[in-house]
Amino acid sequence: MAQSPISSQTPDDLERGRRLFERQCARCHGMRGAGGTGPALTSSVLSRAPDDPALFSVIKEGIRGSEMPPTWQMIDREIWQVAGYVRSLGRQVQVALPGDPERGQRLYETKGQCVLCHIVRGRGSSLGPDLTGIGARRGPDHLRSMLLNPGASKARDSSGYLQFFVISVVTPDGREVRGLRINEDTFTLQLRDADNRLYSFRKQDLKELKRDSSGSLMPSYKTVFSPTEIDDLIAYLASLRGER
Amino acid sequence: MRGVNLLPLLLVLVPRGVFAQVPYERLLRAESESGNWLTYSGSYRSQRFSTLKQITPENVARLRPAWVYQNREPGLIEATPLVVDGVMYVTEPPSAVTALDVRSGSRLWRWSRPLPRDVRTLGFPPVNRGVALLDETVFVGTLDAHLVALDAKSGAVRWDKVIADNATGYAITGAPLALNGKVIVGTSGGEAGIRGFLDAYDAKTGERLWRFWTIPGPGEAGHETWAGDSWKTGAGATWVTGSYDPELNLLYWGIGNPGPDWNGDARAGDNLYTCSVVALDASSGERKWHFQFTPHDTHDWDSNQVPVLLEGIVAGRQRKLLATANRNAFYYMLDRETGEFLLGTPYARQTWAKALDERGRPIVIPNTEPSLEGTLAYPSLQGATNWFSPSYSPLTGLFYVPVREMGAYYFKGEAKYVPGTEFMGGGEQPLLGDEAYGAVRALDVFTGKLKWEFRLHSPPWSGVLSTAGGLVFGGTNEGNLFALDAETGKALWDFQTGGAVRSNPVSFSVDGRQYVAATAGFSVFVFALP
Numbered sequence: 025m026a027q028s029p030i031s032s033q034t035p036d037d038l039e040r041g042r043r044l045f046e047r048q049c050a051r052c053h054g055m056r057g058a059g060g061t062g063p064a065l066t067s068s069v070l071s072r073a074p075d076d077p078a079l080f081s082v083i084k085e086g087i088r089g090s091e092m093p094p095t096w097q098m099i100d101r102e103i104w105q106v107a108g109y110v111r112s113l114g115r116q117v118q119v120a121l122p123g124d125p126e127r128g129q130r131l132y133e134t135k136g137q138c139v140l141c142h143i144v145r146g147r148g149s150s151l152g153p154d155l156t157g158i159g160a161r162r163g164p165d166h167l168r169s170m171l172l173n174p175g176a177s178k179a180r181d182s183s184g185y186l187q188f189f190v191i192s193v194v195t196p197d198g199r200e201v202r203g204l205r206i207n208e209d210t211f212t213l214q215l216r217d218a219d220n221r222l223y224s225f226r227k228q229d230l231k232e233l234k235r236d237s238s239g240s241l242m243p244s245y246k247t248v249f250s251p252t253e254i255d256d257l258i259a260y261l262a263s264l265r266g267e268r
Numbered sequence: 269m270r271g272v273n274l275l276p277l278l279l280v281l282v283p284r285g286v287f288a289q290v291p292y293e294r295l296l297r298a299e300s301e302s303g304n305w306l307t308y309s310g311s312y313r314s315q316r317f318s319t320l321k322q323i324t325p326e327n328v329a330r331l332r333p334a335w336v337y338q339n340r341e342p343g344l345i346e347a348t349p350l351v352v353d354g355v356m357y358v359t360e361p362p363s364a365v366t367a368l369d370v371r372s373g374s375r376l377w378r379w380s381r382p383l384p385r386d387v388r389t390l391g392f393p394p395v396n397r398g399v400a401l402l403d404e405t406v407f408v409g410t411l412d413a414h415l416v417a418l419d420a421k422s423g424a425v426r427w428d429k430v431i432a433d434n435a436t437g438y439a440i441t442g443a444p445l446a447l448n449g450k451v452i453v454g455t456s457g458g459e460a461g462i463r464g465f466l467d468a469y470d471a472k473t474g475e476r477l478w479r480f481w482t483i484p485g486p487g488e489a490g491h492e493t494w495a496g497d498s499w500k501t502g503a504g505a506t507w508v509t510g511s512y513d514p515e516l517n518l519l520y521w522g523i524g525n526p527g528p529d530w531n532g533d534a535r536a537g538d539n540l541y542t543c544s545v546v547a548l549d550a551s552s553g554e555r556k557w558h559f560q561f562t563p564h565d566t567h568d569w570d571s572n573q574v575p576v577l578l579e580g581i582v583a584g585r586q587r588k589l590l591a592t593a594n595r596n597a598f599y600y601m602l603d604r605e606t607g608e609f610l611l612g613t614p615y616a617r618q619t620w621a622k623a624l625d626e627r628g629r630p631i632v633i634p635n636t637e638p639s640l641e642g643t644l645a646y647p648s649l650q651g652a653t654n655w656f657s658p659s660y661s662p663l664t665g666l667f668y669v670p671v672r673e674m675g676a677y678y679f680k681g682e683a684k685y686v687p688g689t690e691f692m693g694g695g696e697q698p699l700l701g702d703e704a705y706g707a708v709r710a711l712d713v714f715t716g717k718l719k720w721e722f723r724l725h726s727p728p729w730s731g732v733l734s735t736a737g738g739l740v741f742g743g744t745n746e747g748n749l750f751a752l753d754a755e756t757g758k759a760l761w762d763f764q765t766g767g768a769v770r771s772n773p774v775s776f777s778v779d780g781r782q783y784v785a786a787t788a789g790f791s792v793f794v795f796a797l798p
Contacts, residue, residue, distance in 0.1 A: 043640065044681075047640075047641070047642055047677075047679055047697070048697075051697070095695075096391070096690070096692075096695065097679065097681065097692070097694065097695025097696070098681065098695070099681075099682060099684070099689070099690065099692075100689075101682070102681065102682060180700070180701055181701075183700065183701065183726075184698075184700020184701035184703075184704075185700075185701035185702060186701060186702055189702070208725060208746075209725050209744060209746030209747065209748050209764070210723075210724050210725045210744050210746065210748050210750070210762070211748055211750070211759070211762045212764075228759070235702070237702070
């Protein structure tokens with residue numbers, strides 16, 4: 025890898041980097057890198073990109089096994105321009121999250137009953153996603169949106185499919201099953217219902233198959249928590265950065 | 269003619285191995301050899317149609333794996349296997365050839381070319397789509413742009429010829445096409461600013477017989493369709509195997525996108541012969557005619573789709589025809605003697621052309637080209653279809669095409685030519701996941717009208733095969749191989765292979781038993797009735 029040219033970049037490079045970022049990266053990382061379905065980049069230290077060559081490599085090659093794809097759309101100079109813009113985001117003054125993570129953790133374990141569906145550090149139930157590293161994967165705005173309106177999630181897997189997608193079917197014997205899509209192909213469908221039971225269907229056998237793109241098995245916490253409590257919970261979730 | 273008729277008799281009477289395995293006469297009559305699959309698309313007409321009919325809509329539900337062959341190294345298989353007299357020849361990524369006993373699936377030999385560490389695959393994954401057979405020789409192209417002739421019995425190298433410089437982005441991924449005494453081979457590199465070509469080599473010696481430059485140089489017809497020096501990096505790759513009419517002695521070959529892909533500013537003009545099909549004299553490489561599907565393309569809509577040759581009455585008279593479903597979402601019928609445009613009609617969602625004019629030229633909708641902010645257009649840059657093969661059944665009169673229903677935001681970016689690097693000038697953000705889907709569509713071959721559709725979970729990367737048994741075989745990204753009723757499109761059989769299907773199925777028979785072969789993941793799957 026070549027020496028980092030970031031220190032010698034011009035304001036024009038930075039501006040080009042911003043435009044490229046907005047079209048290639050903002051969909052997941054947010055317009056000013058504040059995070060979304062992807063992590064916030066407004067930190068002077070990025071865990072996957074400790075130095076500039078590593079940042080270049082993450083942008084160019086992606087991160088295997090994650091939602092971060094490689095790019096083939098930009099030439100090396102453009103990648104450096106994006107990297108320069110990302111570094112500039114980390115130099116901005118950081119605004120701390122307003123909530124209290126310790127209060128958030130108590131809410132998570134008690135009033136929220138989140139453990140009934142989620143695992144943190146090996147504890148809890150596996151219906152919803154494991155939240156052990158959620159703070160490293162998702163930005164705070166996305167976490168807020170998930171708590172208030174879980175059906176609005178736009179998180180996608182590496183093939184571009186919406187995650188936690190709800191499908192309702194009527195089985196050949198007339199039963200209704202509503203659950204999360206675990207997998208789907210042209211001929212079969214696998215669902216997991218709210219009781220965490222797995223179902224496998226041949227699509228052609230089903231009497232009905234309805235896709236609920238705005239549905240979710242997770243309830244909204246809009247009326248369960250006060251705005252302050254929501255802030256606390258977000259602060260707690262944002263602090264979950266994975267096992268160390 | 270007499271010698272041709274005697275050949276099957278000689279093969280029966282004389283022990284195998286004494287005679288050449290696949291003389292040109294066998295390739296000429298490949299359609300009558302239902303037990304074998306002698307060339308990439310099944311025959312020179314490229315109909316990818318098998319006359320075998322043991323497997324039918326009534327019994328296909330009982331189809332079972334006969335054997336599976338797994339790659340030695342992980343990597344995508346895009347190869348169409350060839351089968352002759354009980355031996356299957358398949359390529360493994362990145363640049364290896366394996367011969368298998370089709371009765372058992374056991375390996376007979378494997379040849380592999382060690383590739384340079386810095387081998388360049390600019391704009392495509394390290395894949396190979398198969399071999400060509402002629403006489404006792406297997407021909408294969410490699411990622412570092414060598415054309416290699418191997419002894420069909422042992423895999424020993426007969427000759428090895430560098431056809432272009434991989435350091436500037438040239439590579440071979442397509443299967444060569446063997447004609448009488450010569451081997452035709454094309455090149456990849458359409459995202460690297462190459463100047464594309466199609467070559468013919470002497471099958472015995474590896475000597476180059478002719479080269480057709482897909483981007484005309486100074487003084488050549490079509491050169492005026494390139495502004496300034498833009499022709500030098502005009503791309504026009506030839507990365508998928510074409511077709512051949514032995515009576516006319518014409519080769520039909522699809523030409524890829526112009527370079528740079530998404531920024532056409534520096535290459536004002538129609539950019540011939542990119543996004544065209546060309547008809548070349550097979551003896552000289554001289555161009556007889558061309559037809560350009562997408563003039564001055566800025567969406568990467570290569571026209572490398574396999575041209576399918578057939579005969580029929582169109583516009584009042586019996587003609588030799590060429591049918592093709594183009595990446596730009598239109599289905600075309602041309603007169604293959606003259607290149608005359610006979611028909612063009614969309615077969616998938618498209619938002620870039622109002623219509624085609626009476627000569628087949630698209631009437632482009634303004635502001636559909638890539639932009640700095642991103643321009644939404646259908647189809648995506650992967651096209652309404654792509655390199656994987658269509659199929660035509662003369663029994664149903666239907667043209668079967670795997671369709672990708674997906675749009676994309678197209679972005680225009682900087683394009684600076686640096687030899688041996690990507691020269692693309694932008695990119696896309698495709699509408700993925702649940703916003704896209706795939707299908708196998710059956711079109712009336714003469715009108716392009718939709719007869720039926722079988723919907724797929726996602727836009728496919730697998731071709732289709734039709735059979736005289738009345739079936740259409742295909743595959744999905746999610747690992748399903750399937751068989752459809754060729755008349756109705758109804759799914760009759762499917763099998764989960766556990767890996768994405770990214771190649772073209774074939775059918776062959778041995779000992780009176782019909783097999784269907786397809787690749788999926790890192791493996792070759794072969795099926796038969798119990």
